[in-house]
Amino acid sequence: MSPYLRVLIVEDSEDDTLLVLRELRRGGYTVDYVRVDTPAAMQAVLDQQSWDIVIADYNMPAFSAPEALKLLQSRKLDLPFIIVSGTIGEEIAVAAMKAGAHDYLIKGNLARLVPAVERELREAQERHKRHSAERALQESEERFRQLAENIIEMVFWMSDPGERQRLYVSPAYENIWGRSRESLYANFMEWLEAIHPQDRQHIETVFFEQSLAGTYDEEYRIIRPDGSLRWIRDRGFPIRDKSGEPYRVVGIAEDISDRKLAEQQIREQAALLDVATDAIFVQDLEQHLLFWNKGAERLYGWEAAEVLGRSAESLVYKSEETLPPFEAIQTILAAEGKWQGELQQVTKDGKKIIVESRWTLVRDVAGNSKSILIVNTDITAKKQLEAQFLRTQRLESLGTLASGIAHDFNNILTPILAIAQLLPLKFPKLDENTQELLRMLEGSAKRGGDLVTQILSFSRRGVEGSRTIVQTKHLLLDVAQIAQRTFPKSIETQTNIAPNLWTVFADATQLHQVLMNLTVNARDAMPDGGILEISAENLWVDESYARMHVDAEVGSYIVITITDTGCGIPPEIMDRIFDPFFTTKEVGKGTGLGLSTVIGIIKSHCGFVNVYSEMGKGSRFQVYLPSSQLTETPAATDVELPNGHGELILVVDDEVTICQITKSTLESHNYKVLTASDGIEALALYAQYKDEISVVLIDLMMPGIDGSTTILTLQRMNPHVQIIAMSGLMSNWTTAQKRSFGIQYFLSKPFTAQALLSTLREVRDS
Structure with missing residues (x-):
């Protein structure tokens, strides 16, 4: 298909126009043309459509080629312009070319027309491409300029690293750096000089080594003329020539001071969170x-x-x-x-x-x-302390209830026990069957008293037995030996006792009871066998440890640990195991007083108990007792009790039966007795018989004027009065209180005739 060519011919001769058209068609073009011979006609056709080329006769009567060229240029149209003339001098041709014509031909030699047209069309196309690229570049540069000069948060820059020259820097530089762009254009080193001295050498090195490689991305500090510090993030990207070689670098520098401050604050906050x-x-x-x-x-x-x-x-x-x-x-x-x-x-x-x-x-x-x-x-430790505190409160409330019942129960048992002991003395010729019945009565009364004592032990209101310096090592070995001999062979007993174990000031009998209760419980927890370990060690309890345990105080302790590998204690009942009468054993196999007795005895010794248990793995009971670090003393032996020598004894108790049976017991052993049912009657009798009364035997718990008030009044009447206090509740009077009142003798209800007479003997001998 022939190429299509739109030709504007400026010519006044129709014949010459036909010659030009014939030559173009011979060259293979399909020609669309218009011939004009005046400026007005040329203006009109230029307005009507676009053209590929202009061919003009140089010399015409009303219009010439130079005039047509000027008209075309005034329209800013870049079209190939070829002059065709009959005769033209060389000087005229050169002048036309300088004026903007692209070629000139002689009408007599049109053979050059087609090659000239082809050449000029190619060059026009190249010029058009070049002009389009230049316009695109100009538009791009303009957009970049507007963008760069209107973004104040970043600095856009262009540099020639080889020449160490800044070619462009956006206005934001002046705001961020605090320096003028003109000074930077004049002195490239101003940029480096503004960088913090600690960062300058590194940035200078990496900029010239990495910016052309496309790996320049750095953070550094600058110092503004006012001395303020700013953090900058600077990134560079190479511009490459046609051969792919980098020759310039463009980049973006942004102020990241706020980000750095935020990061610092985050680090500080994170450090605080970690602390x-x-x-x-x-x-x-x-x-x-x-x-x-x-x-x-x-x-x-x-x-x-x-x-x-x-x-x-x-x-x-x-x-x-x-x-x-x-x-x-x-x-x-x-x-x-x-x-x-x-x-x-x-x-x-x-x-x-x-x-x-x-x-x-x-x-x-x-x-x-x-x-x-x-x-x-x-709050694990806090919750454990709360649980210990609640358990202590619960035990104290139960103890208060039990102590009230026990007081009345002791008052009932005391005359029963005394009568059972007194009757054989009054009637020595009783038949054997009757004497056996009295022995059974005495034994039952004693067991009842022991049961009350056990009930009171868990609430620290039990009887305070004889306390001495005790080396628990002997007790532990004795209990271990009992376990080895009496427990099933499937249970292996192990001991681990510190050789230098400290001593404790304690009631050895009560401690033995504690250890037996714990080891028997351990045995019952291992019906299929297991390991029973009995261990003891010394421990210093510091303030931190004491704060974690309600009953602990700073000081030295011995820790006795009874460990089993049995079934463990369910977590849901752990808080109840020390409650009196609580048991998981079958009916008839446990009273529920074992652990309550343990906790009562240990608390009465100013100690405490910790329990650790896991289902299926076993339990560990740890008993903490304050150490004495004194030498163990041997126990005193019993001495045979003599009768009285006719001394007058004042017996004071609100229970009539106790007064009566005590009176009978004393009188049968060569004592004279006065009885009073309350404090007022006792004071009246003492005032009347003060010089004759040798000892006052008084109950601490009485209605009206109680025992302590009565004792104080008696001591005012006679500072040297001899007093024996009686009670079923040892906690009513502590050792310190007894000493402060000058009371050295105490009888725990229910008491035997032997205990009563023995105590009177001690008072008499003193």
Whole structure:
């Protein structure tokens, strides 16, 4: 297909026009042409359509080629312009070419026309491409200029590293650097001189080595003329020539001072969070962990690198039983933005903990829920102390109830026991059957008294027996020997007792009872066999340890540990095991007083008990007793009791039966007796017989004027009065109180005739 050519012919001769057209068609073109011979006609056709080329006769009567060329140029049209003339001098042709004509031909030699047209069309196309590229470049440069000069947060720059010259820098430079662009254009080194001395050498090196390679991306500090410091992030990108070689660098420098300040604040805040003792972590709405502070690492044992991205639920909750009500918490968070409560959790090593948890919903700037900030405080020790305190309160309340019952019960048992002992003395010729019945009565009364004593022991209101310096090592070895001989062969007994174990000031009989109760419980927990370990060691309890245990005080202790590998104690009953009459054993196999007696005896010795147990693995009971660190003393032997020598004894008790049986017992052993049923009667009798009364035997718990008030009044009447106090509740009077009142003798109800007469003998001999 022939190429299409639109030709504007400026010619006044029709014949010459036909010659030109014939030559073009011979050259293979399909020609669309218009011939004009005046400026007006040329203007008109230029307005009507676009043209590919202009062919003009040089000399015409009304219009010439130079005039046509000027008209074309005035229209700023870049079209090939070829002059065709009959005759033209060389000077005229050169002048036409200088004026803008692209070629000239002689009408007599049109053979050059087609090649000239082809050449000029090619050159016109090249010029058009070049002009389009230049216009695009100009437009791009203009857009870049407007962009660069209107963005004040960043500095756009262009440099020639080889020549060490800044070719362009945007106006933002003056605002950020505080220096003029003109000074930078004049002195490239001004940029380096503004960089902080500690950063300058590094930046100078990497800029000239890396900017042309496309790897220049640095952060550095600059010092402004006013002395202020700014942080800059500077990035460079190479510009390459046609051969791909970099020859210039363009870049962006931005002020990142605010970001650096924020990062510093974040680091400081993170450091504060890490110093915090609380566990602080952040999770997204799907419970994936986003932040985990040092406090969380310390509490849970998980390093931050181990947990980030993982589910908090799978890490700190052992089972569905301990899972918090997430749906309820989410509802409260959505409504109030925060939630607070106590949660049961586990650490990495499986240790159970209790935390006070505070949840805060974090929202983004649009108000949408983004994440949850959780602050957990370990309150495990606090909850344990609360449990110990509540258990102590419960035991004290039960002890108060039991002591009231025991007081009345002791008052009932005392005359029964005394009568059972007195009747054989009054009637020595009783038949054997009657004497056996009296012995049975005496034994039953004693067992009843022992039961009351055991009930009172758990509440620290029991009888305070004879206390001496005791080396518990002997007791422990004795208990271990009993266990080895009497326990099933399937139970292996082991001992681990410190060779230098300290002594304690204690009632050896009561401690023996404690140890037997604990070892028997351990045996019962191992019906299929196991290991019973009895150990003891010395321990210094410091302030930190004492704060963790309600009953502990700073000082030296011995710790006796009874460990079994039995079935363990269910967690749900752990808080009740020291309650009196509570037992898990079958009916008839346990009274429920074993552990309550243990806790009562140990507390009466100013000690405390800790229990650790795990189902299926066994239990460990630790008994803490204050050490004495004195030498063990041998127990005193009993001395035979003589009768009285006719001394007058004043017996004071609100229970008539006790007064009567005590009177009978004393009179049968050569004592004279006066009785009073209350404090007022006692004071009246003492005032009347003060010089004759040798000893006052008085109950501490009486209605009206109680025993302590009566004793104080008696001592005012006679500072040297000899007093024996009686009570079924030893806790009513401590050792210090007895000493402060000058009372050295005490009878625990129910008492035997032997105890009564022995105590009177001690008073008489003193």
